[in-house]
Amino acid sequence: MLIPHANLCPFFVPTPSSLSYEDCKATADWLLTQTDMRPTVGIVCGSGLGGLADLLKDQVAFNYKDIPNFPQSTGHRPLSDPEGKLITLPMRIFKLLGVQTVVITNAAGGLNQDFKVGDIMIIKDHINLPGFAGNNPLVGPNDERFGVRFPCMSDAYDRDLQQLAMEVGQELGYGDFLKEGVYCVLGGPSFETIAECRMLHLLGVDAVGMSTVHEVIVARHCGMRVFALSLITNLAVTDYDSEEKANHEEVLQAGKQRAEQMERLVSSVALPERS
Ligand SMILES: O=P(O)(O)O[C@H]1O[C@H](CO)[C@@H](O)[C@H]1O
């Protein structure tokens, strides 16, 4: 099953931030009545990377508005939009549909000095910077039917899938632009200042973006394996003399240029029977 992902709402709202288990179950059960397909892999597409959907054969597509309890729209939400908190929902529905592995792609700004635009970074770990201030998708009462109150995150990104992706990437001839590193999420939607980029670099961040981490936390909470890739669409500006300015058009453009390789890598790792 494949969906575009949502950016996270950076507001910390100390109230239950998700739909109940029964709501999620109702949505999953409805989907299961609409198709005979039983997905085992869930894919979340990042900015400019929606072409992954075209890889799927025997497609069954749903409009979000037709799916019970589903948020009406995803993508670039204003800061105050309370629906941003529904990021948890698709992951939990994946789980209740029988999905075992979640693949997430995103566009990100490179901070690692060795990275170039067009590099694909296998995410090996993350920093949930908004989480330091309480913005975590699991805030609120915990339903043990999804997962434990205090889930471990030191194994958030599946190591076997990372290794497989490295091997497959080498075989595909992607060695020059296939990297690995740490992704840091910020609330957005503004891009970073130069001082913020310098700070993130000091923290050991390799790439920065505005998505993915909340989905990963929820996916791991309910026990799914996670594999995630960042496409480096721009280089974060750390120099006051630089004329570079981050902008979303550049992000989408870079996404288009590397889309084919991203898609092939994802399908080879997660959907080997399709590649
Ligand atoms: O949506 P993803 O792929 O994370 O894209 C990234 O690029 C967008 C900014 O250009 C933001 O949405 C940021 O999170």
Ligand SMILES: Nc1nc2[nH]cnc2c(=O)[nH]1
């Ligand atoms: N926060 C952030 N998100 C991005 N998405 C793509 N590029 C960037 C970036 O430089 N910063």
